[in-house]
Amino acid sequence: MQSLVTAPSGPGPSGPGPSGPGPSGPGPSGPGPEAGVEVRPGPELGPGAPLVSVQGVAKVFRRHGRAIKALADVNLSVNEGEFVCLLGPSGCGKSTLLNIIAGILPYEDGRVVVNGAPVRGPGPDRGMLFQSPMLFSWLTTRDNVLFGPRARHQRDLSRAQLRQQADVIIETVGLAGFADAYPHELSGGMRHRAAFARALINHPAVLLMDEPFGALDSLTRSRMHEFLLELWGAHRMTIIFVTHDIDEAVLLGDRVCVMGNRPASVVAEIDVPLGRPRHYEDLETETFLATKRTVRAVLHGR
Amino acid sequence: MLSVLVEDRSGDIDDAEDQLDFTAERRARRRRRARHLAMSAAGLALAAALWEIAALIINDATFLPTVQATVSTFFQYIGQPYPTESDPLWQDVLVSTERILIGFSIGSAAGVAIGSLMHAVRPVRYLVDPIIEVTRPLPPLAFIPLFIEWFGIGEMPKVVLIFVGVLPIMVIATLAALDSVPMELELCARTLGASRRYTLSHVQVRAAIPGIVTGMRIAMAGSWTSIVAAEMIAATSGVGYLILQAGNYLRTSLVFCGIISIGIMGLLLDACLRLLLRWADPARR
Numbered sequence: 227m228q229s230l231v232t233a234p235s236g237p238g239p240s241g242p243g244p245s246g247p248g249p250s251g252p253g254p255s256g257p258g259p260e261a262g263v264e265v266r267p268g269p270e271l272g273p274g275a276p277l278v279s280v281q282g283v284a285k286v287f288r289r290h291g292r293a294i295k296a297l298a299d300v301n302l303s304v305n306e307g308e309f310v311c312l313l314g315p316s317g318c319g320k321s322t323l324l325n326i327i328a329g330i331l332p333y334e335d336g337r338v339v340v341n342g343a344p345v346r347g348p349g350p351d352r353g354m355l356f357q358s359p360m361l362f363s364w365l366t367t368r369d370n371v372l373f374g375p376r377a378r379h380q381r382d383l384s385r386a387q388l389r390q391q392a393d394v395i396i397e398t399v400g401l402a403g404f405a406d407a408y409p410h411e412l413s414g415g416m417r418h419r420a421a422f423a424r425a426l427i428n429h430p431a432v433l434l435m436d437e438p439f440g441a442l443d444s445l446t447r448s449r450m451h452e453f454l455l456e457l458w459g460a461h462r463m464t465i466i467f468v469t470h471d472i473d474e475a476v477l478l479g480d481r482v483c484v485m486g487n488r489p490a491s492v493v494a495e496i497d498v499p500l501g502r503p504r505h506y507e508d509l510e511t512e513t514f515l516a517t518k519r520t521v522r523a524v525l526h527g528r
Numbered sequence: 529m530l531s532v533l534v535e536d537r538s539g540d541i542d543d544a545e546d547q548l549d550f551t552a553e554r555r556a557r558r559r560r561r562a563r564h565l566a567m568s569a570a571g572l573a574l575a576a577a578l579w580e581i582a583a584l585i586i587n588d589a590t591f592l593p594t595v596q597a598t599v600s601t602f603f604q605y606i607g608q609p610y611p612t613e614s615d616p617l618w619q620d621v622l623v624s625t626e627r628i629l630i631g632f633s634i635g636s637a638a639g640v641a642i643g644s645l646m647h648a649v650r651p652v653r654y655l656v657d658p659i660i661e662v663t664r665p666l667p668p669l670a671f672i673p674l675f676i677e678w679f680g681i682g683e684m685p686k687v688v689l690i691f692v693g694v695l696p697i698m699v700i701a702t703l704a705a706l707d708s709v710p711m712e713l714e715l716c717a718r719t720l721g722a723s724r725r726y727t728l729s730h731v732q733v734r735a736a737i738p739g740i741v742t743g744m745r746i747a748m749a750g751s752w753t754s755i756v757a758a759e760m761i762a763a764t765s766g767v768g769y770l771i772l773q774a775g776n777y778l779r780t781s782l783v784f785c786g787i788i789s790i791g792i793m794g795l796l797l798d799a800c801l802r803l804l805l806r807w808a809d810p811a812r813r
Binding site: 328329330347348349350352353354356358360362363364373374377378404407408410411412413416424425428 | 548550553554710712713715716717718719720721722723726727730731734735737808809810811
């Protein structure tokens with residue numbers, strides 16, 4: 227199997243095929259699987275090595291003496307400033323892959339390199355957002371945000387400077403006026419924003435998001451999508467976003483990486499030809515629907 | 529309880545999140561608490577009134593003294609020894625409280641230590657768990673004759689009795705509190721750059737504190753039951769001793785004074801723990 231399959235075996239004429247890129251990145255290749263879908267190359271910031279590179283990673287869980295292969299030969303490259311969605315059915319190993327990149331789960335074979343350094347454990351350069359905001363309930367929003375710098379005994383900034391930095395980030399995520407509120411005094415969406423701010427203050431090279439809005443009601447969810455798109459537009463962060471929701475994946479991502487079942491690997495990558503900035507109205511465009519059809523075909527067609 | 533309701537509600541009205549005003553919520557919560565406090569005071573006043581009416585109807589000070597008689601006895605014996613060669617009321621209360629605090633402190637510390645160890649080391653958990661499970665349903669009072677045999681009739685058996693009552697409660701509370709800290713919270717701290725040690729002290733232990741303090745409140749309530757019983761069997765001081773003596777001589781109003789003193793001290797110590805709980809868990813403020 228080639229390291230990066232860009233062409234889904236779904237409907238439509240087979241495109242030029244993944245002849246060029248190799249493991250160095252998604253590259254501009256990729257067929258137009260649906261008539262009328264213009265394939266836009268992914269952003270080409272940072273030439274050379276990708277920011278996040280997962281090569282041939284395998285993961286085996288051992289439970290009660292039985293070995294369960296969760297991941298096999300997973301390959302993924304994410305460039306700087308790219309928004310990549312990992313899409314797949316529940317239990318397919320998307321979260322496992324994310325946890326491996328985060329360094330909170332060991333892996334067997336292969337290599338995981340982030341920002342030129344192999345992943346050996348968790349670190350503030352890889353911000354992680356969980357399905358539940360996981361705020362520290364005994365700390366105010368500001369103290370939650372300052373948790374990282376304090377835990378690392380960051381001394382290059384004075385306390386006042388750190389505090390000011392925290393307040394700026396809190397304002398960025400739209401929580402101005404809630405710096406002194408405790409998590410239980412925030413609404414569900416606000417808690418996610420606070421979790422965002424807490425990760426952002428570390429200036430992570432990549433933000434790993436594990437179905438972060440899965441537990442929210444659909445209204446709050448759409449608000450959080452808008453918020454995330456806006457934030458990404460303003461700061462061009464590198465994001466790997468795990469989801470099982472096709473709409474969410476296509477709306478948010480520059481690229482949708484579809485993961486297949488047991489042992490899972492990235493079976494296809496689909497570039498999303500929607501422009502930026504994106505809005506919720508894009509959900510109704512023909513391009514969106516066409517991309518969605520392609521993704522769905524890949525997801526179910528195997 | 530109330531704060532739990534408030535939390536649930538704030539989570540549900542996401543679509544109105546821009547209108548959410550947490551300082552107003554706090555003020556409202558404070559007002560509600562003041563109202564509840566007033567209601568509690570009214571409840572106590574009602575109980576006192578019912579007592580007074582019953583005492584007036586019965587009209588037998590040995591069976592049920594009036595509130596006034598009890599209050600005046602309280603003020604008489606607060607500084608006056610009863611029985612004559614013994615200690616005044618305030619000293620009895622102090623002695624009992626001291627016994628409780630010593631046994632409770634040692635029991636809590638040991639319980640937290642054992643519970644933590646059980647949480648951290650699997651074999652210890654499997655080893656200690658059955659011991660706790662077997663001893664937990666035993667009433668501490670069953671040990672009184674044994675402790676008198678082992679430790680005499682001094683302070684030791686009373687303190688040990690409190691310790692024995694507090695220990696299993698604190699072990700279980702600590703273990704449950706540590707177990708219920710979500711693993712993701714720990715992972716979250718680690719991805720934010722916290723070291724293992726920092727995560728242990730600032731996240732895992734910190735997140736378990738409310739559960740541990742709740743365990744302390746339960747253990748404290750049990751302590752008063754134990755100490756009074758112990759003081760009734762083998763003691764020459766303490767509130768239990770006073771109540772027993774007063775009962776033997778049909779000084780019913782003094783019995784009530786002893787009971788009320790226990791109530792007040794119990795309330796006071798629980799208030800301290802509740803203060804601790806409020807510090808530990810902002811959702812209860």
